[in-house]
Amino acid sequence: MRFDDVEEGDELPTRELFLAKDQVRAYARAANQWAARFTDDEGARKEGLPGMITPGNMSMGLLATSIESWAGAGTLRRLGTTFRGLVIPDRTLRLCGTLTQKDERARTVELDVWIESDEGERLVIGTATVALG
Amino acid sequence: MPLQIDPAILGKEFDRAVYGPVTAEELIAFARALGETRPEYTEPGPDLRSHPTYCVRYKGEKFYPENIPKTINVRTGLDAGKDVEIGVPVRPGDTLEVRSTLHEVYEKTGRSGSMYFVVIRFTMTNQRGEMVAIVDNRFMHR
Numbered sequence A: 001m002r003f004d005d006v007e008e009g010d011e012l013p014t015r016e017l018f019l020a021k022d023q024v025r026a027y028a029r030a031a032n033q034w035a036a037r038f039t040d041d042e043g044a045r046k047e048g049l050p051g052m053i054t055p056g057n058m059s060m061g062l063l064a065t066s067i068e069s070w071a072g073a074g075t076l077r078r079l080g081t082t083f084r085g086l087v088i089p090d091r092t093l094r095l096c097g098t099l100t101q102k103d104e105r106a107r108t109v110e111l112d113v114w115i116e117s118d119e120g121e122r123l124v125i126g127t128a129t130v131a132l133g
Numbered sequence B: 001m002p003l004q005i006d007p008a009i010l011g012k013e014f015d016r017a018v019y020g021p022v023t024a025e026e027l028i029a030f031a032r033a034l035g036e037t038r039p040e041y042t043e044p045g046p047d048l049r050s051h052p053t054y055c056v057r058y059k060g061e062k063f064y065p066e067n068i069p070k071t072i073n074v075r076t077g078l079d080a081g082k083d084v085e086i087g088v089p090v091r092p093g094d095t096l097e098v099r100s101t102l103h104e105v106y107e108k109t110g111r112s113g114s115m116y117f118v119v120i121r122f123t124m125t126n127q128r129g130e131m132v133a134i135v136d137n138r139f140m141h142r
Helices: A021-030 A041-046 A056-071 B024-033
Strands: A015-019 A076-083 A091-103 A108-117 A122-131 B013-019 B078-086 B096-110 B113-126 B131-141
Touching: A015 A056, A021 A056, A021 B024, A056 A076, A056 A091, A056 A108, A056 A122, A056 B024, A056 B078, A091 A122
Parallel strands: none
Antiparallel strands: A015 A091, A076 A122, A076 B078, A091 A108, A108 A122, B013 B096, B078 B131, B096 B113, B113 B131
């Protein structure tokens, strides 16, 4: 994506994703976050959770992947996220974004990004800075 | 109980740890688990680089400084969010130094009572002293 080709108010392509439990486990292993709450329903319930959940770091990583699918690899400069709700695996998620501001001098853009459930609840919200050529 | 913070504890390094060398397999497994298929993130070779959030894989050895206010029950906490400033990518063979500081502590009062937020800043550099990432991790405690 090129800086001159985008405008404030543009929407990023929404990415719909079915997040399987095995993918969450693969992330937990690769990210050194192997813990019952992220890998095992029974273990998670013992911690008072409804079942295994997705690590916040993984939600952040999914947003980063989604942003760079639009902007290009190596373009993400900053990503800030707030984890508002539990991201439960084996459900469909939507990864969304809107371009809120262009910085002509730095040739960067600001984005609002979020992950929403199939019911439209925003589970993770954030902002990002992306450098576009 | 109102939160009382000694300002002197803010910004002080309480942990330093070194990790690595990072392997190509680690970089690739992390990226693939996030559904990445692009060669920059998933194929071994000179162009392989870390996924932009790979840095959150690393934390210090100590979770919190020892002088965290006693008002905060550190045994019960939730990851409330992160702010990541992304520097140079990690490459296979890199070693990473992670320095931890207590960046901020604040209180918010909601309908269910007081919540305390602790922000730990992880500053990561590689063996050349280049900034890999600065991660502000917000933890929430009731």
